[in-house]
Amino acid sequence: MRVGIGRDIHKLAEGRRLVVGGVEMDSARGAVAHSAGDALIHAVIDAAIGAAGLGDIGDYFPDTDPRYEDADSRGLLRKTAALLAKHNLRVVQVDATVILEHPKVGQLKEAMRDNIAADLGLPGGAVNVKAKTAESSGEVGRGEAVAAEAIAVVEQV
Numbered sequence: 761m762r763v764g765i766g767r768d769i770h771k772l773a774e775g776r777r778l779v780v781g782g783v784e785m786d787s788a789r790g791a792v793a794h795s796a797g798d799a800l801i802h803a804v805i806d807a808a809i810g811a812a813g814l815g816d817i818g819d820y821f822p823d824t825d826p827r828y829e830d831a832d833s834r835g836l837l838r839k840t841a842a843l844l845a846k847h848n849l850r851v852v853q854v855d856a857t858v859i860l861e862h863p864k865v866g867q868l869k870e871a872m873r874d875n876i877a878a879d880l881g882l883p884g885g886a887v888n889v890k891a892k893t894a895e896s897s898g899e900v901g902r903g904e905a906v907a908a909e910a911i912a913v914v915e916q917v
């Protein structure tokens with residue numbers, strides 16, 4: 761069994777879409793990023809790649825590569841599962857936290873969990889998504905950024 765950790769943060773700005781865990785949220789501000797800027801999925805990808813001992817998200821989906829401009833993060837997560845499969849590895853469990861001041865994640869965390877589980881080919885019970893605010897502290901707390909943290913457990917197939 762191997763364990764990996766991932767974290768991500770994206771600044772928020774007016775006129776951008778806010779997609780978290782593959783769920784488009786109703787928000788006046790969205791993530792500023794080369795890709796779709798889905799901090800939760802990016803954290804999960806880094807946790808999975810880290811558990812596999814294969815580097816980090818930038819090694820496979822560099823933000824300098826025009827192919828990943830506005831890239832659908834769920835597609836990148838599915839590509840990550842395929843990358844691990846090539847190394848005879850698979851993700852068996854994910855726990856993750858979204859840190860976002862507003863809008864409230866609330867029960868959308870269930871749809872986020874279902875998206876991540878589907879892309880990794882896991883039952884919903886193998887993925888957990890938690891939601892927190894930053895208690896008005898720092899750039900996340902001021903509503904200027906969205907952050908996420910994740911842990912993934914990977915096993916040999």
Ligand code: MG
Pocket residue numbers: 768769770793797798799802
């Ligand atoms: Mg990112």
